[in-house]
Amino acid sequence: MKLLILSRNRQLYSTQSLIRAAEIRGHSVAVFDHLMCNILIEKNNPRLMIGMDIMEKFDAVIPRIGASATQYGASIVRQFEFMGTFVSVTSDSLLKARDKLHCLQILSANGIDVPKTGITAGDQNIASVQDYITKDRSVIKLIASTQGLGVILSQSKNQGVSIVEGFHRVGQDVLIQEFIHDAKGSDIRAFVVDGEIVGAMKRQAVEGEFRSNIHRGASSEIIELTKEEKNIAIQSTRILGLHIAGVDILRSERGPLVLEVNASPGLEGIEGTTRVDIAGKIIEFIEKKLK
Numbered sequence: 093m094k095l096l097i098l099s100r101n102r103q104l105y106s107t108q109s110l111i112r113a114a115e116i117r118g119h120s121v122a123v124f125d126h127l128m129c130n131i132l133i134e135k136n137n138p139r140l141m142i143g144m145d146i147m148e149k150f151d152a153v154i155p156r157i158g159a160s161a162t163q164y165g166a167s168i169v170r171q172f173e174f175m176g177t178f179v180s181v182t183s184d185s186l187l188k189a190r191d192k193l194h195c196l197q198i199l200s201a202n203g204i205d206v207p208k209t210g211i212t213a214g215d216q217n218i219a220s221v222q223d224y225i226t227k228d229r230s231v232i233k234l235i236a237s238t239q240g241l242g243v244i245l246s247q248s249k250n251q252g253v254s255i256v257e258g259f260h261r262v263g264q265d266v267l268i269q270e271f272i273h274d275a276k277g278s279d280i281r282a283f284v285v286d287g288e289i290v291g292a293m294k295r296q297a298v299e300g301e302f303r304s305n306i307h308r309g310a311s312s313e314i315i316e317l318t319k320e321e322k323n324i325a326i327q328s329t330r331i332l333g334l335h336i337a338g339v340d341i342l343r344s345e346r347g348p349l350v351l352e353v354n355a356s357p358g359l360e361g362i363e364g365t366t367r368v369d370i371a372g373k374i375i376e377f378i379e380k381k382l383k
Contacts, residue, residue, distance in 0.1 A: 096150040105360040113371035138174040185333040189355035229271040280341040282325035291366040
């Protein structure tokens with residue numbers, strides 16, 4: 093197969109892992125920066141350019157679209173879809189998962205339990221919305237935050253109101269979310285490929301930190317998921333139309349809660365922790381789809 097990876101940086105661990113997995117299986121791999129791709133639109137002739145040249149045809153595309161380039165990256169993926177090229181993550185699914193508000197609305201409406209969450213566009217209603225969410229600490233987060241950036245723990249109602257007001261002043265809408273005490277600074281990342289859990293790890297925040305992102309110094313260990321956790325992770329990816337995803341789960345007294353679903357999950361943490369060739373599982377999924 094001729095594979096294309098859309099990635100801003102060829103040297104990133106996840107990109108390199110996918111290249112190795114593909115080449116070991118005898119496939120050729122190109123890596124293009126999606127921000128260097130150009131879209132050509134005309135009747136019945138969707139095309140793409142890379143730089144100044146018309147892009148060659150590929151059998152499949154693996155999008156690795158970061159939060160800073162979501163909209164344009166999704167447009168490039170959509171153009172490949174119109175060209176009839178198989179994409180491992182569709183533009184629609186990418187956009188649904190990347191927007192935290194949209195993602196939680198879809199999941200909760202389809203019976204997936206999530207942390208109680210609210211949003212308001214007006215300062216006058218912040219306190220009322222927060223009262224419905226929690227009487228205690230709350231988590232304030234940007235709608236498109238990643239790796240723990242743009243996520244703040246509020247210690248009180250008044251502090252939460254002030255934080256949201258501050259974001260509103262700079263034109264940012266934010267989510268107000270209940271703080272799950274039971275999680276004790278940890279979460280679970282379940283990695284799903286083609287409806288199957290291929291790896292899972294528990295991430296534990298460092299002392300004094302509530303964000304359990306590996307990029308913020310959290311530790312990780314292999315974990316055995318419960319049947320309910322497996323089901324909720326797989327169901328979440330199916331609801332969003334994702335074949336490849338990292339599902340983040342919090343353990344609480346009322347059961348597992350889906351915190352978010354990542355449509356472009358990193359491979360370094362999960363492969364390093366589980367010692368599973370996750371990239372290989374992704375390539376095998378694409379092989380299966382193109383048979």
